[in-house]
Amino acid sequence: MSELNLILLGPPGAGKGTQAERLVADFDLPYYATGDILRAAVKEESELGKEAKEYMDRGDLVPDEVMCRVVVERIDRPEARDGFVLDGFPRTIPQAEELGEALDNLGRHLTAVLLIDAPDEEVIRRLSGRRVCKDKGHVYHVDFDPPKNEGFCDQDGSPLIQRDDDKEETVGKRLEVYAAQTRPLVEYYANWAKADPKNAPVVRRIDGMGSVEDITARALAALADC
Numbered sequence: 001m002s003e004l005n006l007i008l009l010g011p012p013g014a015g016k017g018t019q020a021e022r023l024v025a026d027f028d029l030p031y032y033a034t035g036d037i038l039r040a041a042v043k044e045e046s047e048l049g050k051e052a053k054e055y056m057d058r059g060d061l062v063p064d065e066v067m068c069r070v071v072v073e074r075i076d077r078p079e080a081r082d083g084f085v086l087d088g089f090p091r092t093i094p095q096a097e098e099l100g101e102a103l104d105n106l107g108r109h110l111t112a113v114l115l116i117d118a119p120d121e122e123v124i125r126r127l128s129g130r131r132v133c134k135d136k137g138h139v140y141h142v143d144f145d146p147p148k149n150e151g152f153c154d155q156d157g158s159p160l161i162q163r164d165d166d167k168e169e170t171v172g173k174r175l176e177v178y179a180a181q182t183r184p185l186v187e188y189y190a191n192w193a194k195a196d197p198k199n200a201p202v203v204r205r206i207d208g209m210g211s212v213e214d215i216t217a218r219a220l221a222a223l224a225d226c
């Protein structure tokens with residue numbers, strides 16, 4: 001198999017994380033979720049991790065350029081020789097440009113961009129119905145996976161809460177940000193593929209509705225010839 005350098009795109013709540021876990025197991029590739037690799041860099045106390053931590057300690061966003069270096073430092077490791085699954089970066093066109101340049105410098109290029117799509121009303125339903133147990137973080141859903149006793153965790157009896165991130169108004173705002181900043185990446189990569197098919201990644205869109213198994217089957221089919 002040649003390299004599979006894959007970016008996952010999709011609105012919050014489309015199931016990117018779940019699908020990523022399945023794809024990395026299937027393809028035997030490392031999974032780089034932005035939040036995770038940022039925390040790992042900070043924990044390793046590398047120069048880069050220390051630099052990122054300064055921003056985080058001040059409550060500032062880690063700048064694109066620093067985040068890009070965190071990502072590329074991982075991609076440059078032997079573990080990612082055959083490819084990687086990247087989730088959460090790039091989120092904007094400037095980040096995508098930054099990443100493209102950095103990969104170029106490594107002599108690498110993106111193979112595919114997989115968009116896992118789901119309509120806004122579905123995303124809102126999935127996320128705003130989520131409840132998390134206060135003690136251990138066990139996850140429920142008021143419609144799809146309700147606890148036996150409403151409002152309490154089946155496993156330890158602790159109260160279930162709705163995280164701020166999952167509140168309907170927050171989900172609405174996250175979707176607006178996605179539509180304004182991240183969704184345009186689909187067109188950005190598609191235009192690039194038209195202009196330079198040899199170097200640009202292929203863009204594949206799959207339907208994020210249905211069971212986890214169905215979506216995985218779609219993702220694997222979409223990536224079969226990449």
Ligand SMILES: [Zn+2]
Nearest residue numbers: 133138153156
């Ligand atoms: Zn619990």
